[in-house]
Amino acid sequence: MSRITIIGKGSMGDAIGGVFAAGGSDVAYVTHGQTEATISGDIVVLAVPHPEVDGILTAFGAQLEGKTVVDITNPLDFSTFDSLVVPADASAASHIQAELLESRVLKAFNTTFAATLVHRQLGGVPTTVLVAGDDADAKAALIEAITAGGVSALDAGALSRARELEAIGFLQLTLAVSEKIGWNGGFAVIR
Amino acid sequence: MSRITIIGKGSMGDAIGGVFAAGGSDVAYVTHGQTEATISGDIVVLAVPHPEVDGILTAFGAQLEGKTVVDITNPLDFSTFDSLVVPADASAASHIQAELLESRVLKAFNTTFAATLVHRQLGGVPTTVLVAGDDADAKAALIEAITAGGVSALDAGALSRARELEAIGFLQLTLAVSEKIGWNGGFAVIR
Numbered sequence A, B: 001m002s003r004i005t006i007i008g009k010g011s012m013g014d015a016i017g018g019v020f021a022a023g024g025s026d027v028a029y030v031t032h033g034q035t036e037a038t039i040s041g042d043i044v045v046l047a048v049p050h051p052e053v054d055g056i057l058t059a060f061g062a063q064l065e066g067k068t069v070v071d072i073t074n075p076l077d078f079s080t081f082d083s084l085v086v087p088a089d090a091s092a093a094s095h096i097q098a099e100l101l102e103s104r105v106l107k108a109f110n111t112t113f114a115a116t117l118v119h120r121q122l123g124g125v126p127t128t129v130l131v132a133g134d135d136a137d138a139k140a141a142l143i144e145a146i147t148a149g150g151v152s153a154l155d156a157g158a159l160s161r162a163r164e165l166e167a168i169g170f171l172q173l174t175l176a177v178s179e180k181i182g183w184n185g186g187f188a189v190i191r
Helices: A013-021 A048-062 A092-099 A116-118 A136-148 A159-179 B009-020 B052-063 B092-099 B115-116 B137-146 B157-179
Strands: A003-007 A026-030 A044-045 A068-071 A104-107 A128-134 A151-157 A184-191 B002-006 B024-029 B044-048 B069-070 B104-106 B128-133 B152-157 B186-190
Touching: A003 A013, A003 A151, A003 A184, A013 A026, A044 A048, A044 A136, A044 B128, A048 A092, A048 B092, A048 B104, A068 A092, A068 A151, A068 B137, A104 A136, A104 A159, A104 B186, A116 A159, A116 A184, A128 A136, A128 A159, A128 A184, A136 A151, A151 A159, A159 A184, A159 B104, A159 B152, B002 B009, B009 B024, B009 B115, B009 B137, B044 B052, B044 B092, B044 B137, B069 B092, B069 B137, B069 B186, B104 B157, B128 B137, B128 B186, B137 B152, B157 B186
Parallel strands: A003 A026, A003 A044, A044 A068, A068 A104, A128 A151, B002 B024, B002 B044, B044 B069, B069 B104, B128 B152
Antiparallel strands: A104 A128, A184 B186, B104 B128
């Protein structure tokens, strides 16, 4: 059983927490906007829009030391939907890791729309969470907590692969916003 | 009916040509390594490994003027499998467009393994070819020729989205090479 804190209680935070709770993890929430709270989890999910991340790191950075921090963001320029706001050779996740040197940062959940986590499938195919990170133990623990909740998860490589995961999340969002795919669809992983 | 020339007759060239032929297109091949040939197609598919592209542009660039040129490459550094060889803010497709100013360059087929084109499905889900490009008519003609062959195709946006398509192709190749997915699997598009 993992102890997991989810910062943010929007549709993604709810869906992610539901998966973990179904798998027997102890799930606590910190509401988006709270600036004081005790972070009890060993795994902390930043389930907030990308522009909120820096404020959370300021408020809770010291408490995140020694913990696994999961970045789920898609750092789009939402005014244009035509680019990311992170440098082309970097990622939101690599930025967070640079800010949290004593944490083990993972990228996950940015390629799965909330509905596909709630329903555990998209188009009849089991939902797969892609997980990237440099710490093998942290990745294994997260993957175990996800799969215990009935959702497939796959090690997508080192944290440097967050760049590709963010590209997938970006394209998937542009396709959904332009109504070429549904919000209960997207990229499924066929093994 | 489209007239299509495929440069390269490896597994991808064969699979792509098979789809077009099944859809009633007139398909001709130029064998990889040929430096002299008449390009008869209105749509020309560069079905060669990325390092071969520049040589083909040198040999056939003048003949490609006025045509639709389809780039299917995944420009990986195959010595490390850890990065692309194109600049982080660009793509193989944008490089080709810069070299072929009088052609309409499209990115397509780089996110679909050959087997998923041959079988028209992966994991029971219809195969979808993602197509990016700036010329709407060229995209529509390519999508029509693909769908006529029994494979789904989706407009993924402007040629700038080739960067995201190449990220997907890159990640998919790393997952297949590390045996986390099969060569008859990969990313399926659920609408």
